[in-house]
Amino acid sequence: TVHGLADDLFQRSKVPMTKQEVRSVSMSKLQPKATDLIYDIGAGTGSCSIELALLASQGKVWAFERNPVAVELLGKNKALFGVDNLEVIAGEALENIKAMPAPDCVFVGGSGGDLCEMLDVIYAKNSDCRVVINAITVETLAEVAAYYKEHPAYSLEIVNVFVACSKHLGSYNLMMAQNPVYVMTALKKED
Known part of the structure; x- marks a missing residue:
């Protein structure tokens, strides 16, 4: 399986979607393994969730999304691609990730303003977790840079x-x- 599926393969609406070229770079940076347990936070249409589920064919992906329209699209795209190892979780990600198994890697496409708290929860579960965060705003860039300066x-x-x-x-x-x-x-970092 290769990452970077064409955008027009996915069912879409006005719900945000990580586009093919950015998705490909993001998946390359995340480096999911076939057996990984993965969170996709702020999953939108599910373009990254689908690709992660295909790449982690023996693992599991949880797609967290609070927008009801996006949750519906996620379900449609899950069925379209036939990825049984993808579970869509509706609602606020911060509350929902607390009950989930420890992830091997996490992709964050949107955080709803809870990014730092979510990272704390994720690292408490697995301090070695690989994390990729996509952002289009300078404010999110600054928030992430400040978080990792303190870590x-x-x-x-x-x-x-x-x-x-x-x-x-x-x-x-x-x-x-x-x-x-x-x-x-x-x-x-390596010890």
Whole structure:
């Protein structure tokens, strides 16, 4: 299984979706293994959840989403791709992750303002957990940088991904820019 499925394979609406190119970079940074237990927090349409479930074919993925429209889309995309190792969890992620098994890796596409508390819960469960956080706002970037500055046991890598895709206009092609995305990877430092 290769990551970076085409965006048009997923059922969509106005619910946010991590686009193919950014999703591919994010999956590369997360490095999920076939047997991993994975959280996808702020799963949106489920594009990352689906790819994670395909990559962790012998593991399990929990997709946390509070938007009811997105939860419905997640269910449709789960059925479309036939990923039985994906469980959709509706509601606030912070409360729901407390009862879940310890994750091997976590992808955060949205946190609803509870990011630092969620990271504390995740690391209490597994201090070696691999974490990738995507953000489009400078405020989230600053919050993540500040969190990991206070947690020196982890190294933080920040990549700013800029993507422009071609769009046909008559007999010409224009390059249409997507939002730049910060892909932040946190890994525990070697002892």
